[in-house]
Amino acid sequence: MFLARSEDYPLDQMIDVAAGRSRADIVLKNANVVNVFTSEVNKGDIAIHGPYIAGIGSYVGNEVIDLKGKYVVPSFIDGHVHVESSMVMPIQYARAVVPHGTGSVVADPHEIANVLGMEGILYMSKSMRGGPLEFYMMLPSCVPSTDFETNGVSLDFLDLKPLMTEHYVLGLAEAMNYVGVISREPSILEKIRVTLQMGKRIDGHAPEIKDLDLNAYVAARISSEHECTTIDEARRKLATGMHIHIREGSTAKDLKALANLIEPNTAMFCSFVTDDRNTLDLIKKGHIDSMVREAIAYGVDPIQAIKVATLSTARHYGLQYIGAVAPGYHADLVVLDSLEKVNVKRVYKQGVLVAKDGKMVEDFGIDEQPRLRRSVNIHYLETEDFQVKARGDHMNVIGMIPDQIITDRLIEEAKVEDGLVVSDTDRDIVKIAIIERHNASEPRSVGFVKGLGIKEGALVSSIAHDSHNIVAVATNDRDLIEATVQIVRMQGGIAVAKGGEILESLPLPIAGLMSDQPIEHVSEKIQDLKDAAHKLGTPLEEPFMAMAFLSLPVIPKLKITDLGLVDVERFRFIDLFDVPT
Secondary structure, X not given: OOOOOHHHOOXXXXXXXXXXXXXXXXXXXXXXXXXXXXXXXXXXXXXXXOOEEEEEEOOOEEEEEEOOOOEEEEOEEEEEEOHHHHOOOHHHHHHHHHHHOEEEEEEOOHHHHHHHOHHHHHHHHHHOOOOXXXXXXXXXXXXXXXXXXXXXXXXXXXXXXXXXXXXXXXXXXXEXXXXXXXXXXXXXXXXXXXXXXXXXXXXXXXOOOOHHHHHHHHHOOXXXXXXXXXXXXXXXXXXXXXXXXXXXXXXXXXXXXHHHHOOOOOHHHEEEEOXXXXXXXXXXXXXXXXXXXXXXXXXXXXXXXXXXXXXXXXHHOOOOOOOOOOOOOEOOEEEEOOOOXXXXXXXXXXXXXEEEOOEEOOOOOOOOOOOOOOOOOOOOOOHHHHOEEOOOOEEEEEEEOOOOOOEEEEEEEOOEEOOEEOOEHHHOEEEEEEEOOOOOOOOEEEEEEEOOOOOOOEEEEOOOOOOOOEEEEEOOHHHHHHHHHHHHHHOOEEEEXXXXXXXXXXXXXXXXXXXXOOHHHHHHHHHHHHHHHHHOOOOOOOHXXXXXXXXOOOXXXXXXXXXXXXXXXXXXXXXXXXXXX
């Protein structure tokens, strides 16, 4: 099921059905067909033969479904996503997004690769095959992303090269070590050379890069960017030929700022991506369909928004015969009640009805339990590990920015008690710790963050981009340690503690990133965790996703890893008390 390949294309039969000489298997009668080539809506019947569209016009078929004027568009494509961020296994992820009209995703298994290396990539590859969602893959380019943190494994071009020949592998994922690209670092250039020799794409990740550095980055034939947060940055990168991935994840929300980029002359150079969106958001808010709706609400022409969600992404990645409703294309179709509301009524995958009225037609069970090694191994915890001796009156503090994964570098006065710097909830400044969890080694670091809003307790998670060490944000060391111990007990997950007790927790035993339970269970537990976090005082809609990016040392401006505070703009470590005078 769902394995149609070009070499199996029934050429003679397709010509006869398209010409009206043979009956189609299925005819979708009285449809309003959205033509993403001409930006028009055409009335007619859609003839489906096997997994393909034979033609649009007037047809007879063995099965006839009267759509009564409903709109038919190509199934949606997510141009860049980390499936692991949904916190569920791939088949469970498919259950979440297919009813929202998604037919294909371009997945980057970067998160699990940083924990388990090729073992993780191969697990994801195996789990992604044969279901109702077409998974394409971009191979991780930066494992680790930098030398500023400890991760589980390192991958070089020799590890990746054998997989580059697979038909579902489209190229090299986000080249986030943009400093390494510009400075011609051999390890990243070798991966780029292999990818180009294979004739495949290279995705970008270079926030705020410009001028000659931008030229150098694009000269490496890096062809897309998903880190634009302003319209000026997006236009600047578009002008160099980069394909702009407009992102709307659970934390990073750029659609409102970039919606005006989508015009008739630019739509073919834009895609919609979620990057990181958790299961609760996928179920409640939707997937790419939600981005199409929001873009329309921001003033984008509906057909242009649909083009961005379909044909544009397919053409960018060289995916033939998906992304349009046209003869010879795969019958990956979405039936909508209107172009403006984008309410998904039916979803077809290669001619098979797979979802109707927001639910899967055929339910899918749990994946076979993966046999993966343990990935949460920490050195013994001591209270002294998290104490910060005052060595100055002021300190560097990570400043969170709402709806963004970039941060500010703030200089704040330290609150000192008995010679130790402590959290200051009155000023929304609390302790943050990163604990190495791959090798049970000693690296761990402590800093302070402003903007999370908690007044008591601790939030701890084994999801911390990119190396996924344990990230803990706490008002006191007792709750920090208690919640961290719970993470070890669960072999990965998220925990909320208060008064030395665990209020809520979610086990994520697959690489410390994903649950082995159904999406319904995981989404309920995520809501419970968010409710518990809100009781501690945080106003953030996605506190755990926001925490996960505080350790990402390739996103400006100030981040923290298990090795220390990182000044991302200067690509160097800085001391907590190293502040301008």
